[in-house]
Amino acid sequence: REYAYPDTLVVFPQIYPLEELGLPAKEPFGAIRVRRSLFTDPIKTQGIRDYQPGDRFRDVHWKATAVRGALQTKVYEPSTGMSIAIFLNVATMPQHWMGFHPDVLERAVSVAGSIANYGSQQNWGVGLYANGSVPNSDQPIRVPPGRAPEQLGHVLEALAAVTEFATGSIERMLLRESPALPWVSTIVLVTAVVTEEIMVSLIRLKQAGRRVVLLSLAKDAPPKGVGNILTYHIPASTPAFQKEVHGRTATEAALSNIPTPEPVKIEFE
Structure with a gap:
């Protein structure tokens, strides 16, 4: 007999220390340590x-x-603790018909993965939402925040499946998904384009009392202080993107913390 066992190779995004992305080592997403009973x-x-x-x-x-x-x-x-909801905008151009930049999208995916890894290290709930479609589906990517040991693996697997095809605008996804998030969640948007529509959505969330952080990978730095939103600029010249060896080391460290499923024993008669 011949048995066919198709294998799937999952390529996880490269993970970087947040300091190499230009984020502060202490409380990069603001002072979010609060008493559990406060919210x-x-x-x-x-x-x-x-x-x-x-x-x-x-x-x-x-x-x-x-x-x-x-x-x-x-x-x-x-609330049972802090959580972070990462929203990834797969669009790298203002309009979809303008095409996309594969290198920029790859960096955005790595930034999202690096944030997820940091949150997991802090024992936060970590979730991912992306306006790219699930493979063989027209549904956007959703991984609700969780603290299970395998949660980081779920997030990285979802990021590995990201393509440049957007199922909708990220600003609509932000407003649609945010009501279901725990109130103490910090919403972090990773995007290579910062449009007026995106800023309006972030300001609306901020005015509603949400913690909002913008990480822009655009060529030009976004204006700071708009809507009192914490903003970071991560251009292509960021040190993390110039240090391949350091990135691989951080990636290996992150993957070593993901539980590996027990091998399945197969017996043939």
């Missing part, structure tokens, strides 16, 4: 209580209100 998670409800002046209208539990005949407000569970 609540808007997607985890633990009960209800009577409405109180000052409660948000969107937190009203309408079914319970109808049953009890008085306004009831949802009570959310305290």
Whole structure:
């Protein structure tokens, strides 16, 4: 008998230390260490209580209100820790019909992977959202934030599947996915193009109380201070992109922390 066992080679993105990307070694995404009980998670409800002046209208539990005949407000569970949601814009040109820059996209993927690796090292929940499509599908890439030991592997596998074909605009994806994220999540956008539409979306998220960070790989540095958004510029001349040996070392260190599945034993009769 002959048995065919197709193999799939997954090429993970190169991982860099954040300092080599020009980010500060301490609190690169701002002062985000807070007491766990300070915030609540808007997607985890633990009960209800009577409405109180000052409660948000969107937190009203309408079914319970109808049953009890008085306004009831949802009570959310305290947040269980910090998390980081990485949004990757696969577009490298302002318009899709203008083509794309493969080298720029590769650097953007590596930056996203490096951030995920950093978050994993900090024991944060790490998630990835990209407006590129899942292989053999028209669905965008979504890896919700998680802290499982294999989470970094899931994120890197998703990044390995990224192509230049965008399923939609990153600004729409930001606004669509952000409501489902834990409230203490830091939203980090990695993009090679910074358009007015993108900035408007980031400002809206910031004004809504979200923690927002912009990492631009564009040739020109984006204006700082717009909407009070923490912004970094990571051009092609960044030291990390000039040190291939250091990058490989960081990549190997990251991969060594990803659990390896046990080999499957196959017996033939």
